Amino acid sequence: DQQVKQNSPSLSVQEGRISILNCDYTNSMFDYFLWYKKYPAEGPTFLISISSIKDKNEDGRFTVFLNKSAKHLSLHIVPSQPGDSAVYFCAASKGSNYKLTFGKGTLLTVNP
Amino acid sequence: NAGVMQNPRHLVRRRGQEARLRCSPMKGHSHVYWYRQLPEEGLKFMVYLQKENIIDESGMPKERFSAEFPKEGPSILRIQQVVRGDSAAYFCASSPLDEQFFGPGTRLTVL
Numbered sequence: 001d002q003q004v005k006q007n008s009p010s011l012s013v014q015e016g017r018i019s020i021l022n023c024d025y026t027n028s029m030f031d032y033f034l035w036y037k038k039y040p041a042e043g044p045t046f047l048i049s050i051s052s053i054k055d056k057n058e059d060g061r062f063t064v065f066l067n068k069s070a071k072h073l074s075l076h077i078v079p080s081q082p083g084d085s086a087v088y089f090c091a092a093s094k095g096s097n098y099k100l101t102f103g104k105g106t107l108l109t110v111n112p
Numbered sequence: 113n114a115g116v117m118q119n120p121r122h123l124v125r126r127r128g129q130e131a132r133l134r135c136s137p138m139k140g141h142s143h144v145y146w147y148r149q150l151p152e153e154g155l156k157f158m159v160y161l162q163k164e165n166i167i168d169e170s171g172m173p174k175e176r177f178s179a180e181f182p183k184e185g186p187s188i189l190r191i192q193q194v195v196r197g198d199s200a201a202y203f204c205a206s207s208p209l210d211e212q213f214f215g216p217g218t219r220l221t222v223l
Contacts, residue, residue, distance in 0.1 A: 004154070006154075034211075036214075041216070041217075042216055042217075043116070043118075043203050043205075043215050043216045043217050044155070044203070044214045046211055046212070046213065049211070089154055089155070091155075098160075098168075099157040099160055099168060100145075100147075100155070100157060101157065102147075102154035102155045102156070103154050104152070104153055104154045105154055
């Protein structure tokens with residue numbers, strides 16, 4: 001039973017354009033959501049998070065949107081850069097200091 | 113401040129041997145989490161520890177796997193009598209309270 005789903009295994013965008021990565025969840029107890037970026041042979045690196053009391057959080061080029069009624073969140077990266085090419089994982093938890101449930105990841109490729 | 117350290121980075125074991133994976137959390141972090149990533153999968157939670165205590169081990173297989181986080185020294189994930197299905201990347205994360213910071217992982221290969 002996959003509680004966090006990333007339905008797009010891969011996404012390819014042009015440099016300078018917007019990248020939109022999507023994530024759906026099924027467990028209504030989740031109230032804290034995170035995005036991690038992962039390069040091959042490295043551990044995940046925290047990007048941005050959002051609490052369920054908010055519907056948007058922005059940090060530089062990265063914005064996360066949360067739609068609780070749809071149990072859907074998305075990560076927007078604008079403008080996209082070649083260095084953003086990596087696997088992006090969506091994760092969720094009950095509370096901010098608790099085990100994370102991860103999606104399977106989306107491989108983002110930003111073409112120069 | 114050094115990041116989360118894991119060693120070894122790569123570990124090869126034959127079936128039936130024991131694997132010991134070590135994780136040194138970031139300075140000042142008292143919470144440690146272990147996750148496992150199988151090929152083509154996301155990370156799956158295994159166990160959550162604080163110093164000398166196991167808080168949540170709901171993701172640990174019932175047999176052969178154990179974890180500890182002693183008062184002094186690194187956290188250890190121990191896998192006894194490894195099988196081919198244990199081949200995976202094992203990631204440790206540490207946290208001061210909320211955000212989890214991940215180490216580079218240990219890639220375990222069971223021959």
